[in-house]
Amino acid sequence: VLCARDHVLDGPVAVILPDDLILGAPCIGEMVEAYDRGHMVATMTVAPEDVSKYGVLAVTGHDGRITHAHGMVEKPAASEAPSRKAVIGRYVLDADIFDALETQAPGAGGEIQLTDAIAKRAQERPISGFSFSGTRFDCGSKSGMLEATLHLAEQDPELADVLYAYAGAHTRTQSAA
Template sequence: MSHIRKAVFPVAGMGTRFLPATKSIPKEMLTLVDRPLIQYAVDEAREAGIEEFIFVSAAGKGALEDYFDTAAALETRLAAAGKVDALAALERTQMPEGALTILRQAQPLGLGHAVRQAKKLIGDEAFAVILPDDVIKGETGALAQMVAAHRDIGGHMVAALDVPLSEVSKYGVLDVSSEHGRVTTARGMVEKPRADLAPSTKAVIGRYILDGAIFDRLDNLRPGAGGELQLTDAINADVGTVGVHGFTFEGQRFDCGSVQGYVQATAAFAMDRADLQDDYSTFLNETRRPLRLVA
């Protein structure tokens, strides 16, 4: 049994980079092959031992709640038609009774504000935060790797990824004190630093394990970068008490909050499917050939 039982999923964003698709479909419901982004995040959490799922959502995102609800009429039709595989595919979309809670973030005031909404449901125990935009492909889920490491270390832990120096301004970046294998001890984090001021090239990716003490910091948090309540600032405030570590996970990360990253992830996951890879590979090779214009 995992010592991390609860996970917060901030899903209140508008997904403006995917308009017009996200005009009526939550960004988290966009699909990679045949699963929406939110399903990849939930599956990763389940693998890590998460039992309670807390979505911090916003108006107009009812499709997220519907997706994880039962669909009795659909299941009846599939059963009558003998579609066993389709019924099996639906099983992963269902939550045990009481396992899913949907909270409403009335205003988009930052990641720190979103996480703070879950305070009453979390209490004082350690918990995970998963950003569905970051899809991580690997043999073992990134969160499961982090949970295993966190059991011995405790404190706050963030997923870390080495990025080119030219890209550090897109991320929160760890100020590294020491490294031991995949675990980095940090003096803190810097939010989106200029390349010449970056303390390292270890970027923070959308997976966190946070000690319950974070809520004391979030309650007293003032607006930071971009005028938002930054989770980074709350974590930094605990460096000298709770402690902060980075964990360099095994796996390939895709930024599915961008169109480019989303398209790359779609290709990577399609190529990983035995039932799709041959035809898909042939299609890609044919697409690379110069087009011939027919007179």
């Protein structure tokens, strides 16, 4: 994200992480319409056992599809998670995020985490979570990529025929397994 600094004007910037595929209403479009100021992140509620896979909002309140937060924690243990509102790879950020990223120390996984930089600015810039209306696939995992591929194939009449023919030819019955 920091590499884009020289190509961005002073206004808000949209960030789309490629490992999250969101189908349905354009998530960034919905976020831009709802954006007021500060930093806005796409969110979804996850199961307690899954919070350690995501950045999680420290929630202060809700207003329709908007969640207000005073901070974020990157990949917390389930027992330390401030909520179950997980941050998904869509952001509308104030341009000052670049200053925060420049001075951000590596976090989870030894990488500079965008969520850590957003959290660092939480005292100066409000953080809003946006509950998007689409269907999300985690294409950063093999199983998520497979789910997305199968879902999209099923939606295409030509590919659906191939998918069902393949599945029928390769389905094992309980007695054969």
